[in-house]
Amino acid sequence: MTIKFDNTELKNLSRQYTLNTNPDLIKDKCDRTFLAPEWLGKGYKREIILRNGISIVIHDYQLYENVIIDSRGNIEETLEIAFKLSLPQYIPPNINTNFKEGFCYVIEKNNEGDIWQELANTPSKAVDIHLSQSLLDSLINEYGDNFPEDLKPFFYGDNTLPISTPQIIIPSMKMVILQMLNCPFYGLTKNLYLEAKVLELIALKLEYLSNQNQVKTINKIKLNQIDREAIYQAEKILINNYQNPPSLTELAHQVGLNARKLKEGFKEIFNNTVFGHLYYYRMNMAQNLLKQQKNVAIVAENVGYNSATSFNAAFQKLFGVNPKTFQLAHR
Known part of the structure; x- marks a missing residue:
């Protein structure tokens, strides 16, 4: 209706x-x-x-x-x-x-x-x-x-x-x-x-x-419709494997592109590097988990960080506060 x-x-x-x-x-x-x-x-x-x-x-x-x-x-x-x-x-x-x-x-x-x-x-x-x-x-x-x-x-x-x-x-x-x-x-x-x-x-x-x-105004790589679909597929693979993502070369191979076309095409479509895009996705997921009052170490592991120290630094770089402070503010 x-x-x-x-x-x-x-x-x-x-x-x-x-x-x-x-x-x-x-x-x-x-x-x-x-x-x-x-x-x-x-x-x-x-x-x-x-x-x-x-x-x-x-x-x-x-x-x-x-x-x-x-x-x-x-x-x-x-x-x-x-x-x-x-x-x-x-x-x-x-x-x-x-x-x-x-x-x-x-x-x-x-x-x-x-x-x-x-x-x-x-x-x-x-x-x-x-x-x-x-x-x-x-x-x-x-x-x-x-x-x-x-x-x-x-x-x-x-x-x-x-x-x-x-x-x-x-x-x-x-x-x-x-x-x-x-x-x-x-x-x-x-x-x-x-x-x-x-x-x-x-x-x-x-x-x-x-x-x-x-x-x-600069010579840039030309992307046809097949290339664009491959880049969107690469983004999907990256997100689906965010905890253990493939290397750039592996990702390019999986979607049938060379590494240069994947890098430049990804930048053109998403205005970010391949792994810069992954970083934002991980931090967004971490933010949501911290709001649910999940343990910080567990959140770090869930979003693909083996080191809690590395996770804390990555989170603070984006949000300006460490994960624990962010979590306390959302109780």
Whole structure:
């Protein structure tokens, strides 16, 4: 069954359900969490207003039915950068997404809305960043000629399409998004943490686009569809054997590529080295296990580290705290 709502109707239903079940969640006008009505799904949508012209919307829910949302007429005055971890969800009209993982795109400011679809029994995890014009101007001025050409029309407000071409969420972006979804802080510390993560996420996106533009001007390896499928297969093999991964040469042989094509193709598709990608996967798994209060030594072994010392160093390098401190913060 498919249920249709307009955006205001759905938000009012969620607000009323939250008022009836947990009104404290929407007391703070700068940080409100709206629960999904129990008959419609489970989870929440959280709206947070930060400083310096930044606001974010965090999505973490799953619906029981297919839902179509008509948001036409709801004009959004700020530019939005949407980072969608789950597929399929929020598919923009007339845009094909062939990514195996999540994707991100930019929605123009003063956008008049459109019709969106969400699918039943599909986890929805996303972070939407809204930026004021003053912050956009500041970013444009600071980057100058290095500002990515792909985003200039949206930041300057002279784009011809309401939504940019979707791009892959690279591992470093995904890790920041997960850190935002699992923010361990409260109050002012929470706001400062999230603000820093927003700026980090924007910086990663701009850097990625700049690097992509530079790559286009350099002689790079050509990948056909068979090569791309082989690289996605290599990624699958790598993840399935994360505890004892094959060497680069072995992995290339298994998918029928030479090592150079695998390395360069992997970098082009995932914007990371083969084993850099594995590192992010392991650390994400470790983060989830530590939240379950698993023993640190056991977590290290589960994610493929023979040495607890090496695991501690790898974890702290990414998250800024050692595993035990991270675990205590999530009790």
